[in-house]
Amino acid sequence: xxxxxxxxxxxxxxxxxxxxxxxxxxxxxxxxxxxxxxxxxxxxxxxxxxxxxxxxxxxxxxxxxxxxxxxxxxxxxxxxxxxxxxxxxxxxxxxxxxxxxxxxxxxxxxxxxxxxxxxxxxxxxxxxxxxxxxxxxxxxxxxxxxxxxxxxxxxxxxxxxxxxxxxxxxxxxxxxxxxxxxxxxxxxxxxxxxxxxxxxxxxxxxxxxxxxxxxxxxxxxxxxxxxxxxxxxxxxxxxxxxxxxxxxxxxxxxxxxxxxxxxxxxxxxxxxxxxxxxxxxxxxxxxxxxxxxxxxxxxxxxxxxxxxxxxxxxxxxxxxxxxxxxxxxxxxxx
Amino acid sequence: xxxxxxxxxxxxxxxxxxxxxxxxxxxxxxxxxxxxxxxxxxxxxxxxxxxxxxxxxxxxxxxxxxxxxxxxxxxxxxxxxxxxxxxxxxxxxxxxxxxxxxxxxxxxxxxxxxxxxxxxxxxxxxxxxxxxxxxxxxxxxxxxxxxxxxxxxxxxxxxxxxxxxxxxxxxxxxxxxxxxxxxxxxxxxxxxxxxxxxxxxxxxxxxxxxxxxxxxxxxxxxxxxxxxxxxxxxxxxxxxxxxxxxxxxxxxxxxxxxxxxxxxxxxxxxxxxxxxxxxxxxxxxxxxxxxxxxxxxxxxxxxxxxxxxxxxxxxxxxxxxxxxxxxxxxxxxxxxxxxxxxxxxxxxxxxxxxxxxxxxxxxxxxxxxxxxxxxxxxxxxxxxxxxxxxx
Ligand SMILES: Cc1cc2nc3c(=O)[nH]c(=O)nc-3n(C[C@H](O)[C@H](O)[C@H](O)COP(=O)(O)OP(=O)(O)OC[C@H]3O[C@@H](n4cnc5c(N)ncnc54)[C@H](O)[C@@H]3O)c2cc1C
Numbered sequence: 001x002x003x004x005x006x007x008x009x010x011x012x013x014x015x016x017x018x019x020x021x022x023x024x025x026x027x028x029x030x031x032x033x034x035x036x037x038x039x040x041x042x043x044x045x046x047x048x049x050x051x052x053x054x055x056x057x058x059x060x061x062x063x064x065x066x067x068x069x070x071x072x073x074x075x076x077x078x079x080x081x082x083x084x085x086x087x088x089x090x091x092x093x094x095x096x097x098x099x100x101x102x103x104x105x106x107x108x109x110x111x112x113x114x115x116x117x118x119x120x121x122x123x124x125x126x127x128x129x130x131x132x133x134x135x136x137x138x139x140x141x142x143x144x145x146x147x148x149x150x151x152x153x154x155x156x157x158x159x160x161x162x163x164x165x166x167x168x169x170x171x172x173x174x175x176x177x178x179x180x181x182x183x184x185x186x187x188x189x190x191x192x193x194x195x196x197x198x199x200x201x202x203x204x205x206x207x208x209x210x211x212x213x214x215x216x217x218x219x220x221x222x223x224x225x226x227x228x229x230x231x232x233x234x235x236x237x238x239x240x241x242x243x244x245x246x247x248x249x250x251x252x253x254x255x256x257x258x259x260x261x262x263x264x265x266x267x268x269x270x271x272x273x274x275x276x277x278x279x280x281x282x283x284x285x286x287x288x289x290x291x292x293x294x295x296x297x298x299x300x301x302x303x304x305x306x307x308x309x310x311x312x313x314x315x316x317x318x319x320x321x322x323x324x325x326x327x328x329x330x331x332x333x334x
Numbered sequence: 335x336x337x338x339x340x341x342x343x344x345x346x347x348x349x350x351x352x353x354x355x356x357x358x359x360x361x362x363x364x365x366x367x368x369x370x371x372x373x374x375x376x377x378x379x380x381x382x383x384x385x386x387x388x389x390x391x392x393x394x395x396x397x398x399x400x401x402x403x404x405x406x407x408x409x410x411x412x413x414x415x416x417x418x419x420x421x422x423x424x425x426x427x428x429x430x431x432x433x434x435x436x437x438x439x440x441x442x443x444x445x446x447x448x449x450x451x452x453x454x455x456x457x458x459x460x461x462x463x464x465x466x467x468x469x470x471x472x473x474x475x476x477x478x479x480x481x482x483x484x485x486x487x488x489x490x491x492x493x494x495x496x497x498x499x500x501x502x503x504x505x506x507x508x509x510x511x512x513x514x515x516x517x518x519x520x521x522x523x524x525x526x527x528x529x530x531x532x533x534x535x536x537x538x539x540x541x542x543x544x545x546x547x548x549x550x551x552x553x554x555x556x557x558x559x560x561x562x563x564x565x566x567x568x569x570x571x572x573x574x575x576x577x578x579x580x581x582x583x584x585x586x587x588x589x590x591x592x593x594x595x596x597x598x599x600x601x602x603x604x605x606x607x608x609x610x611x612x613x614x615x616x617x618x619x620x621x622x623x624x625x626x627x628x629x630x631x632x633x634x635x636x637x638x639x640x641x642x643x644x645x646x647x648x649x650x651x652x653x654x655x656x657x658x659x660x661x662x663x664x665x666x667x668x669x670x671x672x673x674x675x676x677x678x679x680x681x682x683x684x685x686x687x688x689x690x691x692x693x694x695x696x697x698x699x700x701x702x703x704x705x706x707x708x709x710x711x712x713x714x715x716x717x718x719x720x721x722x723x724x725x
Binding site for chain 1: 463466468469470473494495538539540541543547608610611614615662670673674676677678679680681682683684685689692696699700702703704707708709712713
């Protein structure tokens with residue numbers, strides 16, 4: 001038994017963190033709010049982040065969820081306004097699993113950053129679909145590739161404008177090449193959803209940690225009644241609660257990554273648990289951090305709202321905590 | 335003797351209020367009052383309310399009221415929210431300042447201020463918080479400097495988080511008029527005209543994107559002696575009375591939450607709960623509904639005490655914590671029903687009720703901050719209701 005990341009994994013994480021601290025400050029997230037994408041995709045591709053899950057033969061790093069999970073946490077911490085969950089965690093491994101000409105045709109473009117890919121599940125909304133060169137759709141009984149002229153997008157304004165959501169307009173949807181059907185499709189879609197839930201769970205942990213950092217700094221500086229507000233027990237307890245939630249969310253998230261990596265038969269249940277725990281940590285963090293700031297964070301000028309709203313946007317992504325908990329319940333209780 | 339029924343006269347009052355509202359309330363939902371487009375529309379509606387004598391039902395007739403009892407005021411509030419009308423743009427005047435004007439104002443102040451407030455000729459905002467004085471309200475640094483020649487006070491300094499400051503014509507604020515005095519003693523409660531030189535109002539966007547906040551800068555603006563409420567250097571006591579209203583009865587009447595709970599129940603009827611969450615979401619809806627009911631019962635008890643001549647004490651802090659936290663739970667229950675549609679906002683074709691639930695959730699999150707934070711309220715409850723030792 002050894003529950004820790006390798007030096008290489010940590011070094012990669014640190015490199016990505018340094019990059020995002022430099023290149024993805026809150027001003028970049030704000031620009032995305034105004035409809036200006038971050039321009040970071042090519043650099044993330046150069047670093048190997050975008051193609052992390054693409055097989056080496058097709059230009060990627062050939063890694064999996066265990067290497068990705070810490071990177072995802074960092075992108076959450078930065079509030080990165082880019083479809084990395086969708087492209088790297090969800091679609092690339094799906095295409096790699098299918099293999100053959102589909103993989104050969106699309107994966108090199110994903111790895112080199114020229115193709116953004118997203119996946120839609122049933123009636124769920126797809127983030128950043130407007131920038132996607134490739135849309136995969138999990139329908140009732142199939143997994144399909146949608147050709148660009150076969151669908152139209154309906155923008156669905158949402159609380160996090162840096163992560164635009166879209167519905168597929170059903171009227172123009174005539175399907176595309178079927179990648180899999182029947183049980184094979186269900187397995188592919190299920191695994192894709194698990195990876196999405198896991199990646200989002202990692203991002204939620206990163207978001208919670210970022211909000212906590214911002215708030216810890218603030219309550220040390222801000223004085224009321226002549227003392228730092230962080231010296232009040234009520235404030236301390238709020239922030240200690242966030243730390244507690246995170247301390248018990250991260251191992252759950254990392255275990256899910258390991259289970260996927262190791263092919264554990266319970267990997268799906270573990271991904272569900274990850275989404276449940278990370279959602280709780282992030283939700284507690286939102287409230288505690290806003291509350292400890294007082295009115296100053298209840299503005300658009302302050303950065304906290306960028307992270308709060310990302311949390312609200314991610315809570316339902318790839319199944320909300322309730323849906324995932326019902327899967328755990330089925331496992332535990334039958 | 336206990337009797338939890340409305341009297342025939344109260345039922346009659348309700349019927350009258352309902353009939354008028356049903357005949358006169360705008361057919362289209364009013365736009366949000368804290369936006370540049372929405373504010374004038376709301377103001378026009380509240381003007382109509384005034385002209386028909388429904389703006390301030392519990393006030394004396396001479397100021398535009400109908401001398402209704404507190405009970406009838408509660409009934410009116412229920413009917414007002416029941417029909418789907420939003421919180422009033424006049425609220426900080428009629429619900430926060432007015433009770434203090436009745437208590438501390440001179441005859442001239444009442445006559446001059448109250449009718450214009452009720453008629454929304456003046457929109458009042460609350461100028462208390464400053465960048466360095468939030469929870470620590472007595473840390474106020476804005477000053478009123480004596481100007482004997484002009485017979486009043488010259489104001490300097492900055493107020494912040496002033497709700498609806500961008501739309502208001504008047505501000506009730508605390509200013510330090512005796513710099514030498516103890517920090518709670520040297521404050522005066524001034525009623526300031528915002529439409530004058532030396533006042534600069536800068537809108538600040540709130541979390542939800544509305545221009546609902548403002549910063550108000552004073553640089554030599556003037557407040558005459560007649561604008562002091564409750565006596566020079568006596569502002570702290572007046573302010574504490576105002577917070578009693580803010581936290582206690584008037585700002586958040588039960589009708590508002592009963593209506594919100596009814597809308598939540600209606601949402602459940604319309605869209606149901608996600609199939610994987612039927613029982614849990616059902617529980618959350620019912621809990622919110624019961625909370626609103628409990629809040630009403632607590633208020634009925636309070637009003638009974640007030641009607642018997644009691645005054646609001648530190649128990650207003652109990653009230654404030656309850657409604658602010660209830661409001662969050664209620665909105666969270668709605669988001670739970672909405673599932674993947676929860677994050678959608680105004681403009682999204684799939685947004686249920688135009689994204690109103692996400693907006694009201696965001697507004698609810700401010701509840702534990704404004705009107706005195708819930709941490710401060712819990713300290714008050716512990717120290718002044720329970721008598722625990724102060725640090
Ligand atoms: C939507 C909204 C509308 C508002 N409208 C108005 C308005 O119209 N007019 C106006 O004047 N103000 C208004 N305010 C400001 C409001 O009154 C203040 O935000 C509030 O008093 C808290 O002050 P602060 O924001 O400076 O936070 P701070 O006082 O800095 O508090 C930050 C955190 O520290 C905690 N804290 C501080 N002191 C203690 C203590 N002794 N013990 C334990 N915890 C403590 C607080 O509880 C909070 O969690 C509004 C605020 C909001 C959010």
